[in-house]
Amino acid sequence: MRQPAHGGNLAWAAALAGCPPDAILDFSASISPLGPPNSAIAAIKSQIGNLKHYPDPNYSELRLALSHFHQLPPEWVLPGNGSAELLTLIGRELAQLAATILITPAFGDYYRTLAAYNANVLECPLISYEQRVPSAELLVLLNTQYLALSTHCGLLLNNPHNPSGKLFSRESILPYLEQFALVVVDEAFMDFVPPNEEQSLIPVVQEYPNLVVLRSLTKFYSLPGLRLGYAIAHPDCLAKWQLWRDPWPVNTLAAAAAIAALQDTEFQQQTWAWLTPARNQLFQGLAEIPGLQPQPSAANFLLVESQESTSQLQQQLLKYHQILIRDCLSFKELGDRFFRVAVREESDNQRLLTALNSVLSGQ
Numbered sequence: 001m002r003q004p005a006h007g008g009n010l011a012w013a014a015a016l017a018g019c020p021p022d023a024i025l026d027f028s029a030s031i032s033p034l035g036p037p038n039s040a041i042a043a044i045k046s047q048i049g050n051l052k053h054y055p056d057p058n059y060s061e062l063r064l065a066l067s068h069f070h071q072l073p074p075e076w077v078l079p080g081n082g083s084a085e086l087l088t089l090i091g092r093e094l095a096q097l098a099a100t101i102l103i104t105p106a107f108g109d110y111y112r113t114l115a116a117y118n119a120n121v122l123e124c125p126l127i128s129y130e131q132r133v134p135s136a137e138l139l140v141l142l143n144t145q146y147l148a149l150s151t152h153c154g155l156l157l158n159n160p161h162n163p164s165g166k167l168f169s170r171e172s173i174l175p176y177l178e179q180f181a182l183v184v185v186d187e188a189f190m191d192f193v194p195p196n197e198e199q200s201l202i203p204v205v206q207e208y209p210n211l212v213v214l215r216s217l218t219k220f221y222s223l224p225g226l227r228l229g230y231a232i233a234h235p236d237c238l239a240k241w242q243l244w245r246d247p248w249p250v251n252t253l254a255a256a257a258a259i260a261a262l263q264d265t266e267f268q269q270q271t272w273a274w275l276t277p278a279r280n281q282l283f284q285g286l287a288e289i290p291g292l293q294p295q296p297s298a299a300n301f302l303l304v305e306s307q308e309s310t311s312q313l314q315q316q317l318l319k320y321h322q323i324l325i326r327d328c329l330s331f332k333e334l335g336d337r338f339f340r341v342a343v344r345e346e347s348d349n350q351r352l353l354t355a356l357n358s359v360l361s362g363q
Contacts (some may be wrong), residue, residue, distance in 0.1 A: 010324070017318040024318075027341040027352055028326035030162075030189070030301040034274060034345075035222030036257070037267040043260035044253045055252045062250070065259040066230055070202050075235040078242065079258070081249040083188055083216045083229030088113045089241040090156075090184055090212060090231075095119035097181055098152035105331035107162055107186070114156075122153075125333060126161060151181060158186035159199065163331060163340045165297025170199040177208045184212045188229075189299040191220035194272045197298070202232055209234040219300070220271065221261040226254040275300055279343045285353040286341075291360055300343045303328075310339040313359060321355035 010021035059079050067074040080086040091113030094100045099120040160167045190200050205211050212233040218224040286294040291307040310327050317323040325341050328334040
């Protein structure tokens with residue numbers, strides 16, 4: 001079976017480990033271990049009887065819930081079949097520009113959607129194997145050559161950055177909204193940043209018709225199987241994308257779960273309270289293992305540099321401990337000396353640390 005480019009492929013991991021998929025402890029997919037929220041499950045059950053009907057093609061109720069959540073008019077919000085579907089629409093938009101500047105290492109789906117429309121891609125490295133650590137601010141990344149082209153180009157980045165976990169300040173991104181024809185900020189992990197620390201560009205989206213913000217509801221609320229994300233952008237842009245795509249991209253159950261999850265303030269507070277101490281526990285444990293160097297992160301995952309081959313480490317953890325970590329081979333700037341792990345609950349984190357100590361010490 002082909003090695004996956006994304007995390008969370010339990011079928012591949014189970015085949016390698018020789019065990020059922022549900023026996024794998026998955027650190028490769030950056031999904032909250034606390035969900036799905038009970039409110040979302042209850043909402044799904046309440047809609048079973050409506051499966052005999054088509055969804056509302058305009059998703060009026062869902063758009064209204066999202067607009068209330070972000071304090072925006074509903075026409076500024078477009079739900080999608082995961083943020084991946086919306087990213088495909090954005091790729092078509094970016095391909096119409098002279099070039100798209102991509103902050104790298106970059107999520108593999110960025111390359112997929114840009115290649116699908118033959119977009120011209122210019123890479124701007126944030127972190128590399130030689131550089132080792134992320135740049136402090138986004139402002140230092142784009143050189144004068146790129147800025148000279150910027151009025152005819154798009155800029156695509158994620159914040160917090162995946163796979164480094166670096167959180168860019170809002171102020172470091174704002175200048176580019178004046179310089180680039182289109183700026184796309186993928187905020188798939190921004191929900192994990194507490195409200196008093198988050199750096200979302202959603203509060204300024206109505207000021208910039210060239211700004212698109214992507215959000216995911218699957219990671220924070222542990223709903224990747226439902227496939228639900230949304231874009232926030234100027235209504236004219238969203239109306240155009242609506243014409244480009246297939247009808248009914250969001251199913252009835254996903255829409256109901258999303259509406260319930262957005263209103264679940266108790267679950268949101270629980271998640272923020274859990275993440276910081278759990279991430280600190282995992283970071284400290286990794287830092288104490290000889291040969292490993294975790295990077296600070298604002299998200300629910302950690303990027304870790306290793307002195308050993310991480311693809312070999314991944315296979316040993318699967319075979320002997322039924323634990324799956326995310327290698328970084330799909331991030332060509334990182335290669336075989338970095339891996340990424342999700343933050344899970346304390347007992348799971350400790351099981352990972354024990355297994356890493358065992359494998360790396362040769363026990």
